[in-house]
Amino acid sequence: MAEQVATRWSPEQVAGLAPDPASAKVGRGLAVPAKWSGAGASARAVWGSCKGSGAKPYRTVVELAGPAFKCTCPSRKFPCKHALGLLLLWSAEHVPSAAEEPDVSTWLAEREARASRAERKPEAPKDLEAAAKRAQERLARVTAGAAELRGWLTDRVGAGFASFEGSAFEGGGFSGGGAEQLRTVAARMIDAQAPGLAGGLRRAAGLVGRGRDWPGDLLAELSLLYVLAGAALRLDELPAPLAETVRTRLGFSAGTAQVLESGERVADQWLVTGAVDDEQDNLRTRRTWLRGRHSGRVALVLSFAPPGRPLDSSLPPGYVVPGELAFHPGALPLRALVADRTEAVLTPVPRGDTVAEALAAFAEALAVDPWLDRWPVLLSDLTPARHDGGWALSDVDGAALPLLPGVDPWPLLALAAEHPVTLAAELTPAGLRPLTCWHPNGVVRL
Known part of the structure; x- marks a missing residue:
């Protein structure tokens, strides 16, 4: 008697496993019944053999619980294109329910045995005193790095931004163009074990000389870094929730x-x-x-x-x-x-917010965490509109938000050409990054 098959995944779930877009594309090309032989599925796994370039077909097995993948092809990607193609074939109900073949059962049993041994392995005792000492030493390094950064920012901004775009500035102790200076200080923050400060400096370096308003954008980024470095120097004085936020922004994590x-x-x-x-x-x-x-x-x-x-x-x-x-x-x-x-x-089309409601929620979030650089929004009844040489999305009240520069607008514009759509996106100070679109014919990940 054939075993009960597991609940089939959606094509979107399978596509989410792909290690890169190229693998996803090739996997879709392999999701054809004629390319497979001996395919079957149980409550635990999906398996089959795919004809490849060699004389012997590639044997592919996927454990659904992990998921975990096994294939005789030489690919070093996980999952490989054969596993993706097999799962897409299974998702489309072209793989029948069947009793597990011997090699499938053996592989699953081996994986279960290894997992069982790992669970029984006793954990090494933790040296809490040593861990606390390491944490204290790191905090001291981060604090020293934050103090150095505040001093450098004070000197650097005080000298003005006119020299930031290309020429050297010697007063702050570093030479080279503005972007290179920022990257140099970022490396110093990595040495101080403050990756959050380093990341902000790298973002700032990417702003130098880009766009007509780059000095204002750079000043805003450096101002947030200055405030964060200052908060790092007085963590003990901050309310506990805010102190946790500062620690997270510095690079500490629970x-x-x-x-x-x-x-x-x-x-x-x-x-x-x-x-x-x-x-x-x-x-x-x-x-x-x-x-x-x-x-x-x-x-x-x-x-x-x-x-x-x-x-x-x-x-x-x-x-x-x-x-x-x-x-x-x-x-x-x-x-x-x-x-x-x-x-x-x-889910069917969810109910979203208006642009005004989304902006109000973002403003409230920024009031609590001023270092927040993106906010998730769900907006209803959007239609595309031209904006300043690019594209924006307008709601029923006429309020609009521009798309983030560099975002390819055409997939979204094609979906919204005939009917207003519901859109999930990341809202940033520079505009919207579309993520998911609901329209009359379904849902599309952008």
């Missing part, structure tokens, strides 16, 4: 176990409004935004992976995930971990 144990818990039906993938310093990051249907809370779930490895795809945009989140501490609790959840369900 551990997963600590957040799950003592973080604020919020149970709700969480709408996954959108996700953004970034890659920097050989690390891929996925920002996934959620919005509680009943609580109205917004949450940010982060996942990380090295290049070629899959990011977490268990929170597909456009779906509702009933569950409980544990929030990191802070004056504006935003980042969260999924503490408990049930199966994601595709």
